Amino acid sequence: MTAGEKTTARKKVPAWAVDTALVALAAFDVWWNLEDSADASVLVLVAGALASGALFLRRRLPLTTFALTLPACLVLDLQVVSAVALYTLAERSRDRRLLAACAIASAAASSVPWPRSDVAQVHETWVLVYFGYLLAVAAAPVLLGQLVQAHRDLSVRLDEIEEAREHERQLHAEAVVARERAQLAREMHDVVAHQVSLIAVRAGALQVVAPDSDTQEAARTIRSLSVGTLDELRHMVTLLRASTDAGTELTPQPTLADLRRLVADSAIQATLTGELPADITTTAQRTVYRTVQEALTNVRKHAPGATAAVQLFHHEHEFGVMVTNTKATRPPLPLPGSHQGLIGLTERAELLHGSFTAGPLSDGGYRVRLEIPTDAEAPFTRGTEPNRPDRE
Structure with missing residues (x-):
């Protein structure tokens, strides 16, 4: 199966269906965290809804989608929106510095205690440990997205290599035919045309010294046909040599x-x-x-x-x-x-x-x-x- 066929097979599921399923899963994640959250304010609800709905924009605006998920990750312990946003950004971006910064930002937003009044109650060492854990978790969708991007690039490169090799094979075949035509043209010019020229010369001489009119007429006919054949041979040699500059088809x-x-x-x-x-x-x-x-x-x-x-x-x-x-x-x-x-x-x-x-x-x-x-x-x-x- 070629890369194009694989891409077609992957596209059997419509993009809108995949995005809708991801938004629904993200909304369920938000709802689940709201059930466990003691502070379900309007701000938290808006942040969660904005993060879930932003996934519809992930294919066209991956960086904007990631930015819209950060407020929700700050106030809620979300997993789906951050993972999907990071994966989409990594799958479409080639800026590794940007990806590293986004992974750090996602881990930092999720590890900082909320509300802010709880910061003093949490030990700094625990915050750092939690940040390291979340940073490792954020690295997973980034690496997966980069892997998918590399696989796609490799498929494109393989198609280009196959196309280039096919072109090389075609050029080689044309070169072989061109050499054969050049060899044939040389043989026709050096051997056949030379022999026909001798026939024309001998026929002309016979026409001059022939003792009777029948022999003279036959010699004249032979000379005329030889000259015509020689002209045709020269024309064919020209065409054969010119065809070495062309393709192998008679086009x-x-x-x-x-x-x-x-x-x-x-x-x-x-x-x-x-x-x-x-x-x-x-x-x-x-x-x-x-x-x-x-x-x-x-x-x-x-x-x-x-x-x-x-x-x-x-x-x-x-x-x-x-x-x-x-x-x-x-x-x-x-x-x-x-x-x-x-x-x-x-x-x-x-x-x-x-x-x-x-x-x-x-x-x-x-x-x-x-x-x-x-x-x-x-x-x-x-x-x-x-x-x-x-x-x-």
Whole structure:
């Protein structure tokens, strides 16, 4: 059962039903103490009713709820309201100094004799002993609340780790397919295309020296088919090499139009500003998209809780994108990183005669910047092979 399923199972009991039951139990505790109290004044009744009713606010205002229970704990020997208020505050607050102060305040309010005229009749040593006992009792709901909070945080972290690992597995599968396609493209270019080129050359030579018209026509047909096949092979090699920059599915390649959806579905708090020229090549669009995708993935993996800003820009001689994130608010996930993503982005930028930089900021954040010249043209569009190392 996943953390989400466990949370759903816990929420089968409505929150209002739980709060109503706790208020009823707290009211019974107040009534029980009023039966044993010789001084059931209007002030005591109001304090008890206020403390019981305040439990309805415990989910939204836990600190206020605790403060409203203190007067009742001062005049009555209550157990339910103080325990519930401390547990709720500990389950929702991460300030341990505040929790310690509230536990001490609760123990002090319950250990001080009431009415004040009874203070002189109680020995100071007994008051201190009683305070220590109540402080230990108050620590129990605080520790329980912190334990529940840690369990909830752990469930969220496990979900994040599983999501990140699934993403890593998907990237690995895509990398394997990309290597296979690159290998296939090399074989087609180096072997098949070379052989077809030789066939076309030999057919052309035969067409020139053929003794009869039938042989010349056959040679011409062979040469024509060979040239057509060679063009198709070159086109297929281009597509295979271009597909190594994409996913494993036969889906349309991402463009600038897909950026907004990418940012919205990034599972982090991210914004997209600026714009790029509409006439940039599809390779440049894909490079910008992959840069943003890799940057947001790294933010999700290495800076949990951080916010990101994706800024598109273009000037007279260059255009590009800059992704900046704040520092992490939680410890990063314990996942390995090979830095191959940043290496791949650097290679993409070099293919377009651009530059790619990435590095930490002084405030603990991180910045990724891609710059591409406005007159950049992908090697594929020039009909030449890309001068880049194969990434095995």
